[in-house]
Each structure stands twice: as structure tokens, then as C-alpha cells.
Amino acid sequence: MGVVDRINAASRRVPVWTVYLLGALWPAWLLYLAATGSMGVEPVKALEHELGRLALQALIAGLLVTPVRTITGLNLMRFRRAIGVLTFYFVSTHLLVWLILDVQILSEIWKDILKRPYITVGMAAFVLLLPLAMTSNNWSVRKLGPKWRKLHRLVYPAALLGGAHFVMVGKTWEFDALVYLSLILALLGWRVVQAYKPGKSRRRVTKDASRVAS
Amino acid sequence: MAYKNVLKYSDVTPRADYLNRRQLMGGAAGLAAGMALGPALGASKYSTDLKPNPLEDIASYNNFYEFGSAKGDPANNAHMLTIDPWSVEIDGMVDRPGSYGLEDILTKVTQEERIYRFRCVETWSMVVPWVGFELNQLLDLAGVQGAAKYVAFQTLYRPEEMPGQRSVSLEWPYREGLRLDEAMHPLTIMATGIYDEPMPKQNGAPLRLVVPWKYGYKSIKSIVRVTLTDKEPQTTWNMLQPNEYGFYSNVNPEVSHPRWSQAYEKPIGGGLFAKRQETLMFNGYADEVASLYDGMDLVVNH
Numbered sequence: 465m466g467v468v469d470r471i472n473a474a475s476r477r478v479p480v481w482t483v484y485l486l487g488a489l490w491p492a493w494l495l496y497l498a499a500t501g502s503m504g505v506e507p508v509k510a511l512e513h514e515l516g517r518l519a520l521q522a523l524i525a526g527l528l529v530t531p532v533r534t535i536t537g538l539n540l541m542r543f544r545r546a547i548g549v550l551t552f553y554f555v556s557t558h559l560l561v562w563l564i565l566d567v568q569i570l571s572e573i574w575k576d577i578l579k580r581p582y583i584t585v586g587m588a589a590f591v592l593l594l595p596l597a598m599t600s601n602n603w604s605v606r607k608l609g610p611k612w613r614k615l616h617r618l619v620y621p622a623a624l625l626g627g628a629h630f631v632m633v634g635k636t637w638e639f640d641a642l643v644y645l646s647l648i649l650a651l652l653g654w655r656v657v658q659a660y661k662p663g664k665s666r667r668r669v670t671k672d673a674s675r676v677a678s
Numbered sequence: 679m680a681y682k683n684v685l686k687y688s689d690v691t692p693r694a695d696y697l698n699r700r701q702l703m704g705g706a707a708g709l710a711a712g713m714a715l716g717p718a719l720g721a722s723k724y725s726t727d728l729k730p731n732p733l734e735d736i737a738s739y740n741n742f743y744e745f746g747s748a749k750g751d752p753a754n755n756a757h758m759l760t761i762d763p764w765s766v767e768i769d770g771m772v773d774r775p776g777s778y779g780l781e782d783i784l785t786k787v788t789q790e791e792r793i794y795r796f797r798c799v800e801t802w803s804m805v806v807p808w809v810g811f812e813l814n815q816l817l818d819l820a821g822v823q824g825a826a827k828y829v830a831f832q833t834l835y836r837p838e839e840m841p842g843q844r845s846v847s848l849e850w851p852y853r854e855g856l857r858l859d860e861a862m863h864p865l866t867i868m869a870t871g872i873y874d875e876p877m878p879k880q881n882g883a884p885l886r887l888v889v890p891w892k893y894g895y896k897s898i899k900s901i902v903r904v905t906l907t908d909k910e911p912q913t914t915w916n917m918l919q920p921n922e923y924g925f926y927s928n929v930n931p932e933v934s935h936p937r938w939s940q941a942y943e944k945p946i947g948g949g950l951f952a953k954r955q956e957t958l959m960f961n962g963y964a965d966e967v968a969s970l971y972d973g974m975d976l977v978v979n980h
Contacts, residue, residue, distance in 0.1 A: 499950050504750065505735040506802060507950050568954050572939060580937055633937075635800075636747060636847040636918065 468537045475539075480546050487522070487550035491515060491557045512561045519554035520630060520644050522547055523623050527651040534658075545600055548619070552597040555590055555626075582632035589625035592618045620655070623648045724865055725793035726962070730807040730873075735947050737878040741798065742899055743848050744833065744840040745880065751842070752880035758839045759900070761884045766816075770830075770905040773821030780884055784870070786819060787811035792867055792888070797929045797961045799893035803943045808888055810869035814862045822858070822906055829861040830854075830911035831887060832903035848914050854898035855911030855925065856889065857970075865890055865966055868901075891963040893927045924980035928971070929961035933980045 494514050498507035503514075526547040533539050567573050576583045596616055599605070605612050627645035634641055742752035764780040789811050797803045817829070835851035837843040843850045860866060869888045870877055877883040882899025889896050895915050905911070915923035922936050931941045942954040960967050971979075 501949075505739045505946050506749070506944075508944070508952070509802075511950075565950060566944075569942065572942065575939060579934075582937060634747075636743070638747060638847075639845075 472537075472539050476542075480543060483543050483546040484550070487546070487553065490518065491554065494518075508561065508565045512558060512566055515554055515558035515561060516630065517640075517644075519551060519558050520626055520648075522551040522554055523619075523626055524644070524647050524651065526551055526619070527623060527648070531651065531654050549597065549600050552593050552600075555593060559590055582629055585625050585632060586629035589622045589629060592622040592625070596622075620652055624652065722790055722792050724966075725791065726795055726805060728793070728795065728805045730793055731804045731947050733873050733875065733878075736804060736806055736872055737880060739802075739804075739946060740880045741800075741894065742842075742880055742882065744842045744850075744852065744900075746842045747847060753878075755841055756879035756883075758841070759834075759836075759879050759883070760839060761879065761900075764884050764902075766885065766901060767903045768816075768820040768905075769903070770907050771823040771826035772817075772906050773823060775820065778816075778819065783816060783819065787815040789870065792869075794865075794888060794890040795958075795961050795963075796888075796890065796894060796897075797943060797957070799895060799923070799927070799935060799940075801938060801940065801943050801957075802946050804946045806888075807873055808867060808869040809871035809874075810867040810888065812864055813866045813868050813887065814864070816868055816904070817861065817906075820904075820906075825908055826906040827858050827908045828906070828911055829856050829858060830903075830905040830907055831856075831898045831901050832905075833898055834900045834902045849917055852898060852914045853911065853917075854887065854896055854913050856896075858906075859970055860889065860967075863967060863970070865963060891928060891960040891967045893923075893929060895923070896927050926971075926976075926979050928967075928976065928980075929957060930959060930976055930980070931957035932959075933977055 494503075494511055497503050498511040501507070503510035526544060529540050529544045529547070533541065563573060567576060577587050578584070596618055599608065599612060599615060608615065627641075627648040630641040631638070631645050738753050739749050740752040741749070742756070745752040745755040765777045766780065766783070767777050769775045789809055791807055791809050793805060793807045795803060796806045813829075831854045833852035834840070835843060837850075856866070867888045869882075869886050870884060872878065872881060877886065882897075882901075885901050886899040887897045887901065896913075910925060913923070913925060916925055929940070934940055940957055943957045944952055944954050946952075958964070
């Protein structure tokens with residue numbers, strides 16, 4: 465049995481709920497660190513930035529599942545919904561910290577969303593993820609059928625906007641932010657290449673458009 | 679000339695005294711005590727009554743891109759910087775150009791404590807008890823010529839000790855500038871310490887500018903060159919993004935940074951639930967400096 469098969473076999477023994485649990489507790493742990501002074505003298509910004517990073521990391525992890533399976537045979541598909549739901553959860557906590565602890569003032573929040581492009585872009589990404597989070601249940605998958613996969617392609621523009629949001633907030637070209645955006649672009653680019661590849665995958669695309677969305 | 683900061687501020691004023699000074703000054707007995715310390719050591723009329731942030735805040739949350747762009751980078755990396763010996767090249771339109779050793783400068787100027795509000799363009803703020811001397815004293819040492827209109831400053835360029843300078847995030851060396859009347863204003867100081875400590879390296883040791891009515895990036899750190907000129911000098915952040923960082927950069931709640939509002943600020947040190955407060959025009963120094971800008975459009979000249 466090869467390494468990949470062994471990892472696949474081992475991963476089947478990991479219950480999906482452990483991913484949910486770990487993900488759910490992580491922001492709480494960060495909040496604890498911020499509240500107890502482990503995040504420095506400006507804990508609000510530190511917490512906000514950590515949660516934003518976490519959201520992008522989860523987003524990238526979700527986008528990695530399909531290419532990793534195609535290229536290496538490593539199959540983590542059963543965790544993908546959990547990764548997606550957690551992405552939305554991390555984005556929401558990032559947004560809540562910004563609203564409640566950072567900006568605080570309602571009139572300023574609206575002005576920021578309308579007038580500050582990096583916030584407009586970040587909010588747009590959040591709005592795109594909303595319907596995905598609401599349809600991340602078996603009932604919706606059954607009910608929507610092929611439309612479900614089509615709808616969930618919204619994660620692509622959302623990822624692009626999320627990556628751009630991080631780059632745009634920096635006062636200079638921040639190396640970290642550029643790495644995140646490059647990863648997102650590479651993962652989206654891989655999908656474009658797959659979709660237009662002649663031969664096997666191309667036929668599969670024509671036969672079943674949903675393949676592209678995975 | 680070698681610069682050794684052997685004489686701490688506490689050697690001339692015991693720490694307990696100056697920490698309690700403002701309480702003392704409230705009463706007649708305090709006033710007498712203050713006078714007994716001599717005029718240079720009394721609380722400056724330019725100091726704010728606000729409670730200063732602890733040194734821990736001031737020395738751990740820094741923007742000093744020469745050591746990295748994250749807030750903790752300067753505190754982590756600035757130990758690499760050597761500040762001994764240190765001298766400042768003063769050139770351009772001055773009567774006595776040359777290299778001025780810091781130790782020598784400090785024997786010719788009067789240092790005092792200045793507790794100033796400090797406002798970063800990123801909308802956070804602190805209260806810092808600087809120790810330093812008015813910039814006009816340094817300029818007088820060099821003798822400013824009549825035709826000079828501006829003062830240009832440069833930070834040390836030494837990439838082997840300043841890892842941030844090995845990246846291209848900003849154009850090095852860091853440059854700043856003031857109009858001559860701003861530079862001569864008594865609020866404008868060259869700082870050499872905080873509380874009774876020599877200036878922490880992450881805060882711009884051994885010598886930095888402090889212009890309390892302007893956004894923090896104007897207060898250039900670790901200065902090695904001062905040039906008197908008749909042309910508006912290039913300034914680093916302005917070179918990067920002229921629409922975001924003007925030459926004047928006066929704190930102004932009415933003029934937004936294009937990417938965020940400047941109407942409110944967040945005082946550092948309030949923890950997770952610190953309330954935002956309204957930004958003050960000229961960072962609260964309007965009475966002292968507003969007249970410098972009479973008749974100027976502060977939106978155009980942001």
C-alpha cells in the first residue's frame with residue numbers, strides 16, 4: 465500500500481465532526497489570547513487580522529481539495545464541506561470583530577463599506593459566501609440538484625475578492641498578502657486549465673459540467 | 679566622537695519626582711518644588727495632562743519599516759542596530775555645515791520632558807513622555823541661512839543592521855521634511871529618550887524627530903542627516919502614494935486617508951473593548967500651530 469493510500473485509509477477514520485470542533489474552537493482560543501494580553505497592546509487589530517488570515521487559509525484549503533486529489537490521489541473530499549462552512553464562520557468572526565470591536569460606530573461602518581474600496585471588496589466576498597453557507601446542508605444539495613454545484617462556484621469570485629481585500633489593506637505591497645493572492649490565483653488558474661484541457665477531462669466537462677465546479 | 683548615554687534623565691530628575699510632578703504642580707507646595715528644580719526641569723507648558731502610556735506599550739507597538747512592517751518587528755529586530763558612535767550631518771543652507779557628534783550636541787542643548795499626544799495615520803494613538811530638546815536649538819547650532827525655507831531629514835541607511843531595508847517596500851533611506859517655520863516651532867523636538875530610559879532602538883534611537891500635530895510617520899527616526907534647503911523636500915510615504923500621504927500630513931479629522939476615515943482614533947492600551955474617540959484638529963495642538971497654516975487650503979495641502 466502506497467503512502468497516499470495509507471493516508472487516505474487513515475483519514476477515513478477521522479470523524480468529520482473533529483474538524484468542525486477544532487475549527488469552531490480556534491477563534492475562541494484567539495479571542496482568549498487577545499483578551500489576556502498575548503496578542504500585544506492593540507489586541508483588536510491583532511485579532512481581526514488573525515481571523516482574516518484564518519479565513520483565507522480555510523478558503524485556500526477548500527480550493528486545494530480537488531487539485532490535490534487529481535494530482536496526488538489524496539482524497540480529502542469528505543472534509544470539504546466542513547472546510548467550507550468553517551471558512552464562512554471565520555469570515556463572520558473577522559467581520560464581527562471589525563464591526564463591534566474595531567469600528568464601533570454605525571455611521572462610520574456604512575461610510576467605510578461604501579467609500580473604502582478594500583472594505584467594499586471584503587464585504588462583497590462575504591455576501592457571495594452567504595448563499596453558500598445557507599445551502600451547505602444535505603436538504604439543499606438534494607433540493608437544488610445540479611444547480612447546487614453551479615451556485616457553489618461563487619466561491620471562486622469570493623476567493624479572488626478575499627485575496628484582493630488582503631492586498632488592498634496594506635500600506636505597502638505586503639509579502640504575505642501577495643503570497644495568499646498568488647495561491648488563490650494559482651488554484652483558480654488550475655481550474656481554468658482543467659476546464660479547457662483537451663482529451664479526457666474535456667469530455668468529462670462536456671458530459672458533466674459539475675466537474676468544473678468541484 | 680563616541681556617544682554613550684551614560685547620563686539618564688533620572689540622574690537629573692529622580693523618576694519618582696517627575697512621575698509625580700503633575701500632581702505636585704497642582705498645589706502651591708508643588709509649584710515651589712517645581713521651581714526648586716529649575717526652569718528646565720519643571721513640567722513643560724507644552725506637555726499634555728493626559729496619562730502617558732506605559733513604556734511597554736510605546737516600545738512594543740511600532741511602525742519602523744527599516745526593521746519590518748509588522749508592529750512587533752521593530753521590537754524584535756532593532757537590537758541589531760548599533761548606535762554608538764552617532765553623528766548627524768548638517769548641511770545645505772547653514773553657516774556651519776559638518777558632522778555633529780551626538781554627545782557634543784547634547785552638551786549644547788537643553789533637554790526636558792515633553793508629554794505629547796502621538797497620532798498614527800493608521801488611526802491609533804498614544805501619549806508619550808518624550809525627553810528631548812527643541813529642534814530650533816540644533817538648527818541654531820548650525821546657523822540657518824536666510825534663504826532656507828525647508829528642513830529635510832534622513833534616517834540611517836544600513837541594510838546589514840536594518841533588515842527591512844533589504845526589501846523594496848519603501849524607497850530607502852527614509853526621508854522626511856518640514857517647512858522651516860514648522861521646524862523652528864517650540865513644539866517640534868528632537869527626542870533622545872522616553873520616561874527615564876534612553877530612546878529604545880525600536881522607537882528611533884538615538885535621535886528622532888517628534889512633531890506632535892502631524893501623523894506619526896513625519897516624526898522620522900534614527901536621524902543621520904539634516905539638510906536646510908529652499909525647495910520642498912521629498913518625503914518617503916509621499917513618494918510611494920502622493921494621494922494618501924501629503925507633505926504636510928497634519929492630523930485632521932476632516933481629511934480622510936483615501937482608504938480609511940480619520941474622524942476617529944483608537945487609544946492604544948484600552949484592551950479589547952477600548953472605545954474610539956474623536957480625532958482632534960492638529961491632534962489637539964490647534965491653539966499652538968493653526969496660525970502656521972492661515973489662509974492655506976488644508977485639503978489640497980493635506
